Amino acid sequence: MRMLPAPLFAAFALMTALAVMAVLWPLSRRRDLRVARDADLAVYRDQMSELDRDAGSGRLSPEQAEAARVEVARRMIAAADAGAEISSTSAGRRKAAAVIALAFIPLIGAGLYLKLGAPDVPDMPLSSRLSAPPDGTDVAILVRRVEDHLSANPNDGRGYELLAPVYLKLGRMDDAVRAYAQAIRFLGPTAERQAALGEALVVRDEGMVGQDATRAFQAAAALDPSSPKARYFLGLAAEQDGRRQDAAAIFGQMAADAPPNAPWLPMVRAALARTGGTPATAAPAQAPGPSAADVAAASQMSGSDRSAMIQGMVDRLQERLNTEPKDLDGWLRLARAWRVLGEEAKMRAALNAARTVFAGDADATARIDAAQKELGGG
Amino acid sequence: MIAEIGQYALILALALALMQTVLPAWGAHRGDPTLMGVGVPVALVLFLFVSLSFAALVALYLTSDFSVVNVVDNSHSRMPTIYKITSTWGNHEGSMLLWVLVLALFGALVAIFGGNLPDRLKANVLAVQGSIAVAFLLFILLTSNPFTRLVPPPAEGADLNPVLQDPGLAIHPPLLYLGYVGLSIAFAFAMAALIEGRIDAAWARWVRPWTLAAWVFLTLGIAMGSYWAYYELGWGGWWFWDPVENASLMPWLAATALLHSAVVMEKRDALKVWTILLAILAFSLSLLGTFLVRSGVLTSVHSFASDPTRGVFILAILAVFIGGGLGLFALRAGDLKQGGLFAPVSREGALVLNNLFLTAATAAVFVGTLYPLALEAVTDDKITVGPPFFNLTFGGLMLPLIFAVPFGPLLAWKRGDLLGVAQRLMLAAAFAVVAAVVTAAAEDRGPVLAPVVLGIAVFVILGALTDIVERSGVGRVPARVCLSRLAGLPRSTYGTAVAHMGVGICLIGIVSESAWSTEKIAGLRMGDSFTIGTRDLTLERMENRTGPNYSARVAVFTIRQGGISQGTIESGKRTFTARRMGTTESGIRTFGFSQLYVAVGDEAPDGLIAVRATWKPLVTLIWLGAVVMALGGSLSLADRRLRVGAPKPAKRRRMVPAE
Structure with a gap:
């Protein structure tokens, strides 16, 4: 698992605790049931007093007010007749609900965050990226x-x-x-x-x-x-x-x-x-x-990558020549490569190494001399 | 850290939404007040977490944090701050988050203001709201996560779609979502009633204001969207019968019907079952609208190959909530008690008529919108259902309905006197006929029907005024009594009259713009002039301008009427660098309620510029009418009195059951 940075961990812990508390806190309080019948009767009582006010201020004719009162009264009687609801509290249910909250909220939080989150990626607002020292x-x-x-x-x-x-x-x-x-x-x-x-x-x-x-x-x-x-x-x-x-x-x-x-x-x-x-x-x-x-790869590369690749090839050649030095063409190619890479000293070293290996071979020495002249290291 | 906190807050919101769904519903089922009580604090904390998540996304947009994919895809660091904020919801992921934010807000409001509700009803309502939140949060987290990170971050974003870089985006989607999601409360109340098998007395008291609020937002949102399309798309059209527009019109029509049937239910305890069905339908159409607009229900069916999970998820959400709602309705509607009785000719009867026409109109729009999409999905045939279909079906249904509008409020509850009402409307009708005749005489262009429609519009406005005047008793009582009666009228009465006047005003704008607009298309060179209506336009100069993230080429015209200068009008094209896309900025000048609309086309190499100018008489009334409607709705909403429909005492015996 990727490590959570400490401040992020603290924030997540706090948020999780708040979420769990939102469930646990109401579970810890005893409440009385506000049953539908009471709520209904309250509404009808309000309607009655509203009718009285309207009739009093002349907005309703007395006959209309009376007809409306009869209707509301009918609704009140119907509501009062409705069967009572049973309120049942149970410690077992509360406990079960608390366990559900304690288990599932952190579980869902951690599980989904592991799948979706990227805790190791810091914020990168553009302004701070622009003002950061160019590294x-x-x-x-x-x-x-x-x-x-x-x-x-x-x-x-x-x-x-x-x-x-x-x-x-x-x-x-x-x-x-x-x-x-x-x-x-x-x-x-x-x-x-x-x-x-x-x-x-x-x-x-x-x-x-x-x-x-x-x-x-x-x-x-x-x-x-x-x-x-x-x-x-x-x-x-x-x-x-x-x-x-x-x-x-x-x-x-x-x-x-x-x-x-x-x-x-x-x-x-x-x-x-x-x-x-x-x-x-x-x-x-x-x-x-x-x-x-x-080469095809090199032609697609940026300058620095390309020189890195060439450097690698030159190093390989150097290694090979160190183990099997009897290869004049190889040495001359190495010298040219160093020249291209701008390493004058290494070029001269390669030519000198070739001279040592082929000491006494007039033909070879002549070609080394010619190369030295051509590469301008002489 | 901001992005990760936003992500985690969203995940916790999902966990809490699950708790809000399961625990209160369990409590309601068992009659356990403690468990039912869990709903309130959980709904509040859920809202807190969704707000935190949304705020985090806004912060990421404001700081141009391009390590978040959503910000990269829809933002540009050089956008003005206002557009950085609005791009938060100018894309699929962010708009879904806004949707959930509004949903959580409404859930919290029920929790805060639901003190007078019976416990069981409140618990079930919160549970249903919670289940909607679960569906949407799962959808966001699993298929449309706005907090997905990108490493390494690019240095610049892809910019917001240029068409959306407009103040309209700041207003239109939030208003629309307040409307759509507001209807979820009516839906949750309907589901709670069906689950319990009874409707409480408080039901209509609750549902009506929330529906009214949702309707006000939806009205404003649609009007705003229409005006935005009008000035931004550069065609000068204000309604295109596009699926995206229809998607918002359908819930509006259903909500309008719901609003009126809820009046009957609140005042007269009738039409209960029908109101519940309308509540389910209205929210179902909102869901459809949400997905049609943002991702397209059927286009997402098409793009299963590219993103199968998203399309399947959308269909599953629609199936669960629409199918579940209607299924529960079919099972339980029979258990609900029927309400009061009324005669066919009565206020209730008029509202039933209103409902019939509105639902038929909704069905017409529904068929016209979804039939071509469904046909294309099934057979790959492309057909277009264009304005002629909608004008004929929708217009054909709405005109008689609008004509009937003034009669409704004048009819008495329970049993009415149609002849008496017609007599009281005679004056309004007389003025309407005069208006139609005068218009027909003055305008020799345009369809024959246009003056008639204008007459109907005038009739609706004057009819609404008649209602107020009648109630004050002008001519029958002394002026002082009259004034005090006017002051004493309930705000909801004024709300009804104002909203109905808004309909008339809107209709005047629609008929004037469609019948009597004049258009002129011309190719102009610098200094050329042409005449549109009574005004002369001269192309003065072309200017190059640069905005923060675009460059613009603007044509400046001077307007003269009878040789007198009336200032300038500008129209141009903007090119946005990041997306290499352009927008046309139309030039609009308002004279009175009419507008001059100028849009420039492409500039030919020889300097010739295509210009299209339209004179649109009274066009602003279309949107002003909608604003007046919304104002009426707000007035009615501000009326916190209890509503009891006082029935007219019986003289004759002719009753029909309510449903």
């Missing part, structure tokens, strides 16, 4: 703060850029699309923003690459022809349009251009297989990497 636990309020900021400063593109992936994560697809569009409007288009807008549109349309999304990806590809996201989704658009050859050509070109450790490579290869194309050039041996599902 990141109340995502809805964080979003609202940024929204409030934006309704006051509607030209702040950075706010929209911040909100867009959060909307996506909260499932507010329309808002995400709008936010990306505003970010592009105020911060200017970049390949990344256009591709992100396109991706949000695709998620909103449940996987279909519609016209708006295609336009966004085309804009992204125009700004950065190498943007893998734009190229991939343009390929997907071609596939969904039924232009399998165009799609296969795009995926084939992507697979050929891809760095061997590109995380999206398996996804592209799967798309390529689906569309029946072949890579423009022979593909390098399949490098162990994230599964297509991982």
Whole structure:
């Protein structure tokens, strides 16, 4: 059972006691029965005096008053003739009633509350949520703060850029699309923003690459022809349009251009297989990497979740290399990953580790040197 | 903590309602005064807990606590405070809680003011009230819990339905519920009488004021709802024969009949069994009305797939209380003692006539409302029973009834003189004919029947005045005596006359609006003018405005009559951001009792704006008439005297049994 907070428990106990008392208190008092005959006769007596008053003030003619009196008198006689009611009090009944109240009121209270109540959920009036220090636990309020900021400063593109992936994560697809569009409007288009807008549109349309999304990806590809996201989704658009050859050509070109450790490579290869194309050039041996599902999941994630997932994958790679270090490609991929994550020191450590493992291997050393040059860590 | 206390208070209310049902009824059955005495404090504490629960929900709405699902679904933090409060009952769950609050209030009132009732009657009445509370509290807790929590809470609510963001919501449902639930007292008294197999002398004394109070609230509630629909929906219609409206009209008709038959019962000890049946019917129709309005009896039958428990529960409540009430009536009505005798032509006879017409009218509305819904539920065929059906059946029944209204109060109790009454009404009838002829001559448009109906309306108003004048004895006694007699007349007599005048006033409004309204539809550009009736409207400007949770586009017109400016009239459209819904805000200006009604349509890209303007002569009399009726009811309610109908002494022997 969930624990009741102490003040709530006290309040409930007090309320239950009051409810039980409402039954027990009258049970403890002896009362006389007000029987129907007495009540009836009282009403008729009142009616008689009312008739007298009306006749006295001239509102009723004497004959009418007399006729009415006869009628009321008839009712009085009938009432007086009615059989007497028997009043019966019994200590046993009182006791039974008291037990019913003592047992059932708390039982119903506790039973239904266990089913319906949420004692561990505190009150959350909006004003106190808004004034609470932002600690990141109340995502809805964080979003609202940024929204409030934006309704006051509607030209702040950075706010929209911040909100867009959060909307996506909260499932507010329309808002995400709008936010990306505003970010592009105020911060200017970049390949990344256009591709992100396109991706949000695709998620909103449940996987279909519609016209708006295609336009966004085309804009992204125009700004950065190498943007893998734009190229991939343009390929997907071609596939969904039924232009399998165009799609296969795009995926084939992507697979050929891809760095061997590109995380999206398996996804592209799967798309390529689906569309029946072949890579423009022979593909390098399949490098162990994230599964297509991982990448698909990553593309739906917010920035922080995505970097957490990548971090996890990199850590897995690091562990594997520590146990079986004779894997040059693995070390180079690790170094690149650290570079992408902005961890310069760890990148250098990975390269140094590779040098130690492959000391004396001229070929390997040359590739390590080349990588170091490329990654700018040298 | 507030939400949880509200939840727990509601649960305890259920436990107490069970106690209120079982213990006093047990005591009444055994003749145990101590057990019967449990009813009073339990009814009071029950009211306390339901109030606490309701207050908790209001507090949650006021503080925009979005950890409560009900608040999220029906509120917005930027709504004005008044709408935050009213959204508490602007939804299914909250309105059911309001219903129970009113029910508990009436139960507490019986407990407080029931000192002069026989113990057994009071115990049974409270037990029946308690059982109604049990049914509704179970319904709320098991299918419509307003305190369900939501974690994590969103930062903003979905907003209240924009149509409901109106002061009307603050007034209309509470009034209507006071009316509906007030009838539960008449029902509880009827059931108590049937359980005991006898009707106490205090029965009618009790039932009539409560019925009267319920009727006053119901009258005002319906009028308020009608005016709200008139200005908010933007069509300018004041009655649509919509199932939701009919749902409130049916209990009103039954309550009106009950009110009149209870007069006979109180004054003459007659019509007892019929009054009891009417009490059961009136409350049954209230229950139906409650569910038709809030969730729809038959739509909830349809949506069994989405929420089967709710629909089944509603049907079970209806079956138990309506079926149980009528079943008990069938079993026990024979045991009730018949009352006084009266001749067919008498005040009692007139009230029986009133009852026959009112119940027939109720039946007509009932068939017209439920037949298409039932047909759709059974066969999926959609048919519409529209205004022509209702105008013919309902109108056909009400017109003769209204014509007969002035005769009733002038007839003597027990045996009356129809010819004498007709003679006394000659003057009123003469004026009515003049009014009809003058109207027919002045208005060459509209149906032929319209001036006749107007004449009947005038006849009802003057006939009601005739009653008062006759009683004062004008022309027969000196002026001073006359005045003192007027002052000495019971307030209930004035109440009757005023309420009947209200009927006439309302009828004038109805016939004028339906027969002689003029409408004009035009496409306007900025600066364009057009003429409606005797007035010229000019579209001056379009304005953009922002409200707390909506943005609005408003068209401002100037009104001129014969070149003289009469100010402006505004109509616009509001768009509510959270729900992305719009409302039309019609512009209304009142001139005398008539109104100019303007509603704007959509703005075309080329700047052309569709405008519909209607001149509605004497339209406000429809609602003023209802207010006058309610005023009459209140006057009668304020009369705390005992009522004894003084019968006219017998000269001839021609009697019929009361029932």
